[in-house]
Amino acid sequence: MDDEDGLLNIEISDDEANKNEDKAARRTEQTEADFQAVKRGYHAKVENGNVHAGITLPLPPGANKQHIQEVLHAVEELYFFRRYQEAVDFIVKVLHGASQALDENTKNLLGVYLSRCRERMCTPS
Template identity: 40%
Template sequence: MDSGLFNISLSDSEEEDQTSSNNNKGNDTNGTNTGSSRSDRTALSQADFDALKKTYRPKMENGEIFKTITLSLGESIAKPDIQELLHAVEELYFFRRYDEAVRFLHDVLGGDEDDKASCLDNDTKTQLRYYKAKCVQKSGKANASVTASR
């Protein structure tokens, strides 16, 4: 009895990949015969891998993201740019460079009466203002501890 209700077929994704690659084996999107599967097209030979490995350099995040950000905030700003802005502030905060973070955030947000960041959404502005307040607070504590130790 096949009612159709709860007639769900569960399968393993490897089986689907193999059957779909077997069905499509030798054909590209134009229907022409290529004679290779997806794994053949995406695999690197050992020599190619070694050549790529020699040129690879990991990206080092050392508290300098904020120097790469251009502060010409226009009418609209793309989401990746907003993410980079937040990462820059978070990185300065993480490395305890509070004074630099405050100066950077002042350049981005402006003063209390300015609204340089009108192109940013409210959530981003709220988060940046939060970081600015925390950095001002931490900067004051850091400066107080330095003067107390002298």
């Protein structure tokens, strides 16, 4: 069998490889001055149990997935920090004011958190 004319004898031109490298370089290219400007303005986002304070309620009827995820994250955070009464109050406010914006799965999940928070409040630690 002749290796020069084989089926797997494939050559890649340098132009295609350079195009891919150029595209990646343009996408990731950042000057040192740009990096330092970003570094000076960067502040780490610290979430310490107050995500629910930044959520405007009621949610609009056409609330997107990001808004709904933010509500769920706020409830989970309150539950994690064992702030059960605040979680109950927040869940009730969400369910009464924004029930049209929520899908059934989200309503069910909020209901689970509501019952768990109420159970935890009744159970001594």
